[in-house]
Amino acid sequence: MKLVTDNLTFKPEKEYFLNKVSLEFEAGKLYTLLGRTLSGKTSLLKTIAGLQPIDTGNIIFEGKDFSTIPVWKRNVAMVYQQFINYPHLNVFDNIAFPLKQRKMKTSDIENEVSVAIHKVGLLGFEKRKIQELSGGQQQRVALARSLVKKAKILLLDEPLVNLDYKLREDLRNEFKNIFTSDLSANSILLYASTDPLEAMQLNGDIIVLDEGEILQSGTAKDVFENPTNIKVSEITNDPAMNILKGSIDSNKIILNENVQFKIPKHVKNIQAGTYHFGIRASDMILDDKGFDFNIDISEISGSETFLHLHQNELNIVLLIEEVKNFNENDKVKINFNLDKLYVFDGKGDLLFSPFKMN
């Protein structure tokens, strides 16, 4: 069972919603669409579901042209960013809705629904009205409704983004369990997200989208280790990877007149010239022997501290894995973990990565 999108393009006005999207999805796998808002994630999901038209391209599922099949006959399930349920029905009837559309026997419906309710942890809420539930519970109902269908294609469009931090963490773990335990060889799972961390945690294949275009696709490890260009490196890292403009001259990397260092071992046979150097916020450390930087902003997030630093024209975000207080305009000394340095060429394509490149 395969879902193939072939050259999908949708450009209603000036901007591309989808731009030549050609992908292949296999059953039993989890795919994460990673991209910023308006990158075409929702468009792609909606197109697969049949809720959005396309200008050109084909969707082929199990060898059949999908685009001629109306939405309600496609047997896809979708969970949205907003908690979409039927406001006039209670929890049980909401979850039973897709099964009722299939004219299933009442006793079968009851069994299926109670299994789903159990799975998403809504036991005891069957008779509640949707409006009487919290946001997290509403999203659980939507998830149960999509699971109960046993659809061959399950589309999840940023299902956790409207939930609070703690709930998001809990539900993400539950999602993962439900997916891995339920994801038989018969379903294709597509999960859209803006959060790189979430994509890595779900640990499926990652498809990086930007402006309707596929920038890179591969396993989570692959995309994380070897982002094909600067844009991917920004999208797949939070905080975005620091991209520093600099040059190489006589065995030295020169970021500016003060910040210069030796070329690390994994960067081989590089010619002199200007390049973009990438380094993750977590790959720099406070070091008394390091370079001087000024603190612009210091923010504490959870158990981590982000430092926004600058030296002359050089701007850097640094992540410290502990809570520390700094004052603005203080000076700190930092050093780069050069073994983790990425080199991109002038156009932004990856030249050297600290990890093994394909």
Place this chain on the structure above:
Amino acid sequence: MNFNHKFVFLLPGLLVLIGILIFPIVFTVRLSLSSWDSFYPGLDFIGLDNYIRLFTDDKRFWESFFRLSFLSVTTVFLQYIIGFSLALMVWKDIIFKRFFRVLFLIPMMTTPVIMTVIWRTFFHESLGPVNDFFSLFGITPLWLSNNILAKVTVIIVEVWQWTPFMFLLLLAGLLSLPKEPFLAASIDGAGPIRKFIYVTFPLMAPISIGAIIIRLIEASKIMDTVYVLTSGGPGTATETSSYYIFIKGLREFQIGYSAALSFTYLIIMIISLTIISKLLVKLLIKKI
């Protein structure tokens, strides 16, 4: 100072309420206990005589009441069906959407009495264009002087005049519905018809009930259409309660008796509309 100043501010509203609502009702009740007519005007007291006459010796009132029930329920039902269909039609993106929305509202903007005069001309049995058309097939239905057809004519005119109001309320309702459940329904495997049955209709139930009740209240006052179109005729075939009360009170000047009629009518209407709305709620909201 114990004097509560806030009540002073309530006074104007309270006075208006007493003047235009409470006093007339109380006065009507008092009037219904008198024998005020054109020969002996005045507020004498005859006890419940008028009510006894009404309940024991006035078949015509009850007939007119059941006729009214039939007419108003039928017209409102038809208005609801047609109004809902039209609203559904212009709810989705169709060409000339705005044009149609305004077009469907035009009947409501016309003066009912004038339009009824025009309809009367339309349905005129020997000179009207309707029978001009039917004479092509060799028939000339008696639109205004046949017992059953006269009712049909009243229904047609009422439906034409007031469907736009229903349409307006229901369209506003449709436009205020959230879009998401419809998305979910198509994903969940509901085709256009099932989507209507399981999503649109139940979501519209509260608005539908409101619209139906408003129209029922309005329709139960049918008077101008009947007055102009058939004058309650032929015989009493299209006579409604309000028209009958009008005849008793302002034609025959049995003021006391017509007050009793009005008051009884009011009570019955309040009770029956309450029951109807409760039934509708049960039928449309609880069940689905």
